[in-house]
Amino acid sequence: MRPARDSGVEESRERRGDDVGVIRVLIADESRIVNDNILRRLALEEDIVVCGSAADGESAVQEALWLRPDIAVVDAGLPGMDGGQTTEMLAQCLPGTGVIMMSMEAENDAYRLAMLAGAREFLQKPFRGDDLVAAVRRVHEFGQRRAVTAPPVAAPAEPEPAARPIDARGAVTAVIAGKGGIGKTVVAVNLAVALRTGQPRQVAVVDLSLQFGDVAATLALPTDHTISDLLVDSDAGDSDLVRQTLVAGPGGISVLLAPTTPDIAEYATATQLTRLIEVLRADFDHIVIDTPSYLTEPTMTAISLADHVLVVTDLSVPGIKNTRLVRGVLETLQVSPERVMVVANHRESAGELDGGGAETFLGVAIAADIPFDARVVATSVNKGVPFMISGPNTPQSAAISAIARAIDPAAHAVKSSAHPVRVHEKKKRPRRMPSFSR
Numbered sequence: 221m222r223p224a225r226d227s228g229v230e231e232s233r234e235r236r237g238d239d240v241g242v243i244r245v246l247i248a249d250e251s252r253i254v255n256d257n258i259l260r261r262l263a264l265e266e267d268i269v270v271c272g273s274a275a276d277g278e279s280a281v282q283e284a285l286w287l288r289p290d291i292a293v294v295d296a297g298l299p300g301m302d303g304g305q306t307t308e309m310l311a312q313c314l315p316g317t318g319v320i321m322m323s324m325e326a327e328n329d330a331y332r333l334a335m336l337a338g339a340r341e342f343l344q345k346p347f348r349g350d351d352l353v354a355a356v357r358r359v360h361e362f363g364q365r366r367a368v369t370a371p372p373v374a375a376p377a378e379p380e381p382a383a384r385p386i387d388a389r390g391a392v393t394a395v396i397a398g399k400g401g402i403g404k405t406v407v408a409v410n411l412a413v414a415l416r417t418g419q420p421r422q423v424a425v426v427d428l429s430l431q432f433g434d435v436a437a438t439l440a441l442p443t444d445h446t447i448s449d450l451l452v453d454s455d456a457g458d459s460d461l462v463r464q465t466l467v468a469g470p471g472g473i474s475v476l477l478a479p480t481t482p483d484i485a486e487y488a489t490a491t492q493l494t495r496l497i498e499v500l501r502a503d504f505d506h507i508v509i510d511t512p513s514y515l516t517e518p519t520m521t522a523i524s525l526a527d528h529v530l531v532v533t534d535l536s537v538p539g540i541k542n543t544r545l546v547r548g549v550l551e552t553l554q555v556s557p558e559r560v561m562v563v564a565n566h567r568e569s570a571g572e573l574d575g576g577g578a579e580t581f582l583g584v585a586i587a588a589d590i591p592f593d594a595r596v597v598a599t600s601v602n603k604g605v606p607f608m609i610s611g612p613n614t615p616q617s618a619a620i621s622a623i624a625r626a627i628d629p630a631a632h633a634v635k636s637s638a639h640p641v642r643v644h645e646k647k648k649r650p651r652r653m654p655s656f657s658r
């Protein structure tokens with residue numbers, strides 16, 4: 221459920237024709253009085269429209285993803301996810317939205333933190349309305365100049381309304397998470413092997429972690445051919461070229477590797493990536509997409525194309541907090557809950573919330589648990605052999621097999637009677653938390 225919007229705030233969700241030339245502003249402050257004061261002051265300007273407001277960080281990000289404002293005016297002391305974290309999320313997810321941070325704090329420290337988080341301007345409270353208006357105009361002008369010089373970035377494709385039958389065209393599974401080092405790559409490559417094991421399925425893994433992809437390292441593959449071959453001066457929708465760029469991986473899977481240098485990522489427009497995935501859908505039964513740690517544009521594109529979204533999380537407090545945020549983003553993108561599976565990858569045995577507590581906080585059932593075991597997982601990563609192959613009878617393989625069967629019921633079961641695996645039936649899923657998006 222989307223947060224309620226204040227009255228006086230423009231209701232439009234999309235940039236309409238009559239919005240051209242208008243600067244659209246989102247305000248995020250815990251205090252309703254501050255929100256209202258800013259709204260009233262900005263309403264005096266003909267070319268500035270307040271398109272939304274929020275009272276906490278999570279709602280601010282959700283609203284911004286929905287409204288795509290030109291400017292977000294964010295208070296440093298937001299409750300929940302604070303202004304710094306909110307600014308960081310906005311800078312990652314919506315580079316077209318310029319953030320102005322406001323704070324009561326002494327200028328030096330607060331200013332430094334704001335700039336580190338990615339804000340473009342800083343206003344110390346209390347400030348004059350004229351100063352705010354001037355800051356809005358400066359940040360907007362800066363954004364306009366950047367838009368002219370930056371490489372074109374297409375809007376992410378519209379979300380698919382429903383999952384597609386697997387036999388018609390390849391099914392896409394996006395593996396995402398709210399932070400790095402959580403096991404996305406480990407899950408993606410092992411899931412690909414599991415989907416292929418013992419059945420005539422064609423499976424591809426795509427490493428969309430375009431700046432620091434580690435599928436090649438995790439599978440010990442050479443990097444002579446990577447997605448760069450398709451993105452730089454090429455057409456990612458050219459099926460012959462895509463076939464030539466795929467690399468043979470373990471267990472009969474095909475792999476499209478990430479570039480070897482981070483700068484190539486800027487060539488990856490949503491349009492190019494969508495064309496690429498469409499080509500792969502014609503050749504493969506399953507396409508598993510590994511994604512970067514932040515909700516960048518490639519991740520958003522992968523989510524919008526995915527039939528299944530696996531959200532990998534640990535059960536630490538920050539891990540669960542970030543996963544809840546990711547769930548909010550999925551909700552905002554209108555990804556139906558049936559397409560989403562939360563997978564707990566246990567990174568440590570100590571300091572974790574218990575499963576029930578995590579589920580209550582998340583408002584969703586955890587679909588599968590992958591136990592922590594450095595001997596199985598780290599050894600497999602270091603040797604470049606997925607544990608689905610090197611340790612088919614381990615609890616980790618049993619968990620991945622169960623996830624594979626939830627995605628494709630025909631997937632081969634690596635049954636391990638010694639390790640019962642918990643994968644919830646579809647009908648047992650989410651207990652919705654009414655207060656999720658506050």
Ligand SMILES: Nc1ncnc2c1ncn2[C@@H]1O[C@H](COP(=O)(O)OP(=O)(O)O)[C@@H](O)[C@H]1O
Pocket residue numbers: 397399400401402403404405406407434513565566567590591592593594597598601
């Ligand atoms: N269940 C686990 N047990 C033990 N180690 C794990 C487990 N899951 C992941 N790891 C370790 O964590 C590292 C990071 O995992 P990775 O999949 O690369 O994370 P991400 O792709 O999310 O950044 C792996 O190299 C592996 O050694």
Ligand SMILES: [Mg+2]
Pocket residue numbers: 404405429434510511
């Ligand atoms: Mg990774």
